[in-house]
Each structure stands twice: as C-alpha cells, then as structure tokens.
Amino acid sequence: MNQTSxxxxxxxxxxxxxxxxxxRNFLYYxxxxxxKAKDCAQEAFIRLWNNCSKVAFDKAKSYLFTTANRIFLDxxxxxxxxxxxxxxxxxxxxxxxxxxxFLYQLDEFQSQLEQVVSNLPEKQRxxxxxxxxxxxxxxxxxxxxGISVKTVEKHITSSLKYIRSELDxxxxxxx
Amino acid sequence: xxxxxxxxxxILTQWLNGDISADEAxxxxxxxxxxxxxxxxxxxxxxxxxxxxxxxxxxxxxxxxKKSKSKVISLLSWKYISVAAAIILAIFVGxxxxxxxxxxxxxxxxxxxxxxxxxxxxxxxxxxxxxxxxWSKSDWKKGKRKITLTGKAYFDVPxxxxxxxxxxxxxxSVLGTRFVVHQVDQALHATCYQGRVRATxxxxxxxxxxxxxSSLFFNGKWDPKKLFDAALPDWIxxxxxxxxxxxKIVLSELESxxxxxxxxxxxxxxxxxxxxxxxxxxxxxxxxxFPTLGISxxxxxxxxxxxx
Numbered sequence: 001m002n003q004t005s006x007x008x009x010x011x012x013x014x015x016x017x018x019x020x021x022x023x024r025n026f027l028y029y030x031x032x033x034x035x036k037a038k039d040c041a042q043e044a045f046i047r048l049w050n051n052c053s054k055v056a057f058d059k060a061k062s063y064l065f066t067t068a069n070r071i072f073l074d075x076x077x078x079x080x081x082x083x084x085x086x087x088x089x090x091x092x093x094x095x096x097x098x099x100x101x102f103l104y105q106l107d108e109f110q111s112q113l114e115q116v117v118s119n120l121p122e123k124q125r126x127x128x129x130x131x132x133x134x135x136x137x138x139x140x141x142x143x144x145x146g147i148s149v150k151t152v153e154k155h156i157t158s159s160l161k162y163i164r165s166e167l168d169x170x171x172x173x174x175x
Numbered sequence: 176x177x178x179x180x181x182x183x184x185x186i187l188t189q190w191l192n193g194d195i196s197a198d199e200a201x202x203x204x205x206x207x208x209x210x211x212x213x214x215x216x217x218x219x220x221x222x223x224x225x226x227x228x229x230x231x232x233x234x235x236x237x238x239x240x241k242k243s244k245s246k247v248i249s250l251l252s253w254k255y256i257s258v259a260a261a262i263i264l265a266i267f268v269g270x271x272x273x274x275x276x277x278x279x280x281x282x283x284x285x286x287x288x289x290x291x292x293x294x295x296x297x298x299x300x301x302x303x304x305x306x307x308x309x310w311s312k313s314d315w316k317k318g319k320r321k322i323t324l325t326g327k328a329y330f331d332v333p334x335x336x337x338x339x340x341x342x343x344x345x346x347x348s349v350l351g352t353r354f355v356v357h358q359v360d361q362a363l364h365a366t367c368y369q370g371r372v373r374a375t376x377x378x379x380x381x382x383x384x385x386x387x388x389s390s391l392f393f394n395g396k397w398d399p400k401k402l403f404d405a406a407l408p409d410w411i412x413x414x415x416x417x418x419x420x421x422x423k424i425v426l427s428e429l430e431s432x433x434x435x436x437x438x439x440x441x442x443x444x445x446x447x448x449x450x451x452x453x454x455x456x457x458x459x460x461x462x463x464x465f466p467t468l469g470i471s472x473x474x475x476x477x478x479x480x481x482x483x
Contacts, residue, residue: 009237016233024230034224042231049236085222113218131191132219138192153188160187164211 006052006060015060016045022134023064026144027072029129030122032081036072044068065144081125083118085110116166120159127152128159187212280309283326285434286454295320298338303327303357305431326431327357329368345376345392354384359427363392364420366403393421394445416451425464429479433457440482442470 004011020041027037044067048060055063117125127145130136131152138156142149183204190200201209281302283289289302294315302308306326314321320338322330331353332338338349342358352370357363365374365382366389375381376392384390384400391398401418415432417425423444426437432454446468452460457474465472465481473480 012237013233016236020230020233025224028224037224038230042236045231045233045236086225087221087223109214110218113215117219129219132216133222133224138188153192156191157184157187160191160212160215163215164208167211167215 004057006055006057019064023068025134029126032083040068040072043071081118083114116163124155124159127155131156277312278309282307286432297333299331301329329355347372347374359424413454414451417448419447419449422446422448435477435479438480442481442483
C-alpha cells in the first residue's frame with residue numbers, strides 16, 4: 001500500500017496540474033467546442049475524485065481521458081468540427097509585422113490551415129494536435145489513448161501529408 | 176519506389192517525434208517538401224485553443240460532495256466537518272444579524288460629502304467622498320465613543336472624554352477636539368485642527384498631534400509632524416490640497432472624488448506630490464497633477480490609464 005492514492009488531495013492536485021489542460025485540449029480537438037470541452041474535463045475530474053479509491057494512480061490519466069470522452073459522447077450530438085485557434089502570445093513577433101500583404105497572407109494561411117485540420121479524420125486530428133500543440137511524445141499519446149505507437153505514428157504522418165496535399169491544391173504555400 | 180516511401184515516412188516520424196533534428200530530416204526530404212512541412216508545423220506549433228491556462232479550479236472538484244462509500248473514515252470526517260460548519264455558520268449568521276441591528280453605518284458615494292451628528296449629541300463627523308463609517312449603538316451607550324472608518328472623515332468632538340477612530344491601518348484617539356482621519360491602503364493620515372489627538376498605527380507606533388499639526392503614516396513609520404493653517408480642511412471647501420503626499424494617496428483621492436477607476440500601469444507610487452486640485456474640474460485636476468510628475472495619462476470614460 002505504498003502506492004500514491006488518488007484520494008489524497010495532494011496527488012489529486014498534481015493530476016489536475018499535469019492533465020487538466022491536455023484533457024481539455026483533447027476534447028477540443030476531438031469535438032471542436034471549447035466550452036463543452038472545459039465542462040467535460042471538469043466532470044471527468046469529479047468522477048475521478050468520487051471513485052478515487054477504485055482507480056490506481058498510474059491509471060488515473062487514461063481513466064480521465066476515457067471518462068471525459070464518454071461524458072462528451074453522452075452529452076453531445078456529433079457535429080461538424082470547426083476548430084479555431086489563438087496564437088501563443090509569447091512567440092517571437094514574426095518578420096516585418098508591418099507589411100500588410102505579408103500579414104494578410106499569414107492570416108489567410110492560418111485560416112486555411114485551421115479548416116484543413118478541422119477536416120482531418122477525427123482520430124488523425126486528435127493525435128496530430130496532441131503531438132504538435134500539447135507536445136506529447138508518441139509514446140505518451142499511445143498510453144493516453146490506448147492505441148499502439150505504430151498507429152500514433154501513422155496518424156501523425158498521414159495528417160501532415162494530407163494537410164500538405166490539401167494546401168497544395170489550394171495553392172497556399174508562400175514558398 | 177515503395178521502399179523510398181516507407182523510408183521517407185520513417186524519417187518524417189522520427190523528425191516529428193523530435194528523435195532527429197530538422198537539419199537531419201531536411202537531408203532526406205526534397206527541399207520543397209521540407210519547406211512546406213516546416214511551414215505547416217511552425218504555424219500549428221504556435222496554436223493554442225485559448226490563452227487561458229487554468230481550466231478550472233481543482234478545489235471545485237475537491238469540495239464537491241463525495242458520493243463514494245468505500246472510505247468510511249473520510250465519510251465520517253466529512254459528516255463531522257459539515258455538522259461543525261453548519262453550527263459555525265449558524266453562529267456567524269445569528270451574530271451578524273443580531274449585531275447589524277445595533278450597528279449604524281454611513282456611506283458616501285464618489286464625490287459626495289455627508290455631515291453626520293454622532294449619538295453623544297454634540298460631536299459631529301463630516302464624511303468625505305467614497306468612505307464608510309460605522310459604530311455600534313451599545314458601545315456609545317456605555318460611553319465608549321468608537322467609530323470604525325474606511326476612507327476619510329473630519330471629526331469635531333467638543334466634549335472631553337474617550338473618542339476613538341479605528342481604521343484598518345491604525346487608531347486615532349482624541350484627547351478632546353477637531354481632527355481629520357484619512358485611511359488609504361497601507362497609509363494613515365491624521366490631521367489635528369484643535370486640541371490634541373494621539374494616532375496609533377497598526378504596528379503600535381504612535382504619535383501625538385497638537386493643533387495645526389499633521390502626520391502621515393506610510394511605509395511603516397510616521398513622517399515628521401507638519402504644520403498647516405488650521406482652518407477647515409480643504410476638501411470640505413472646493414479644493415483638495417496635498418503637501419508632499421505620496422502619489423498613491425493623491426490617486427485614491429482622485430478616485431473617490433471623481434468616481435474614477437485608475438489603471439496604475441508601472442508608475443512609481445511612492446513619489447510625492449505637492450499642490451492643490453479643484454474638486455469640480457477633473458480635466459484641470461489631471462493637468463495639475465501629472466505633467467509635473469512626468470507621468471502621462473489617458474482618460475477613457477471613467478478609467479484613467481497612467482504610464483511613465
């Protein structure tokens with residue numbers, strides 16, 4: 001019984017700190033509603049807390065993801081996903097931010113890219129964004145979602161290729 | 176051809192997982208491919224769903240009622256805690272309801288001044304703008320004249336005897352007289368117009384002021400006593416004047432008099448200001464204060480933005 005218990009407030013807080021954001025993001029990538037994603041993430045944590053004695057600490061993460069996923073499915077009719085992102089605030093201000101044409105192109109590129117990403121098959125999209133935005137390693141994604149590393153890799157490369165071909169069609173690279 | 180494809184995929188995978196560097200990857204991919212991928216990834220890498228990093232407060236979850244019965248101890252302690260909480264709550268509510276019927280409170284709005292007769296029949300208080308003063312009826316019946324003040328007020332206490340003004344920053348006790356107490360965050364300003372008062376800061380440091388003397392408690396100590404013309408205070412008339420006053424106090428005076436909300440930016444609040452500003456003309460007041468201190472300001476509706 002020397003294992004960390006989820007029922008301790010401290011370990012629960014730690015779980016919250018490490019997983020709340022990526023859980024919320026996962027739900028967002030999957031279903032495309034930020035508010036819903038937030039609510040479901042919170043609900044998943046509540047269920048984890050209520051069942052803390054039944055869940056081992058190292059299983060808590062996949063418990064959270066599975067539960068949140070289920071809550072979302074129970075709750076929402078599956079709609080067309082439309083993702084909208086903000087830019088990280090602390091990124092280096094890109095080249096010549098004063099050139100309006102450049103800014104316009106960049107904007108255009110972002111919105112096209114957002115649309116293409118939204119149109120990716122659901123599983124590919126989730127895996128791809130977890131890897132890029134949440135900076136999860138392939139192994140981590142595989143653990144979290146309960147799929148094999150091979151599948152994760154496949155999803156990510158196919159996503160990237162798909163995005164490229166779509167943008168090629170729209171002729172949207174500024175190279 | 177086929178092997179070429181899987182090779183490329185492997186390179187791509189390793190690159191995406193950070194196992195090999197971009198440089199390394201670029202050697203195995205065509206230039207065009209590599210640039211396009213880089214452009215996509217650079218863009219996506221900058222995305223976040225929103226800037227809000229706190230998803231929800233974990234305490235919301237921890238405090239939510241627990242349904243699990245598997246842990247008897249925790250359930251029991253929850254029960255005890257909730258019973259105890261209920262009792263404490265009942266006591267508090269009861270006490271405050273009971274107390275509130277015996278507490279008199281006066282409050283002024285932005286720019287408002289109110290004259291209040293105090294229950295001993297002869298003392299008078301002039302409450303300055305955006306201030307709250309309260310006292311308990313029972314204290315005064317027992318002859319204990321005590322007022323709790325947030326903000327600023329002028330007191331005229333002709334009768335001899337104990338008279339205390341309590342603020343969050345300290346207490347001013349009268350030794351029979353007319354005086355002003357002004358409390359702002361972290362600062363207490365006492366001014367004596369007649370007779371003699373003793374001002375005691377939170378930290379128990381005290382100072383005795385005679386007629387025509389004033390002192391400011393700021394940054395943990397009382398400034399040296401200052402002499403002034405002991406007529407009525409300016410704010411009861413139509414100007415407010417400051418004598419080497421920390422700008423924080425000047426700004427709080429502006430806030431309460433004109434109903435402004437001030438965005439301090441990064442200005443240094445410990446600087447001091449000497450001068451007199453009108454109470455009815457915000458534009459002029461701002462012009463008097465800020466240029467002299469080298470602070471630039473911008474007024475947007477009722478919000479004042481400051482910057483060095």
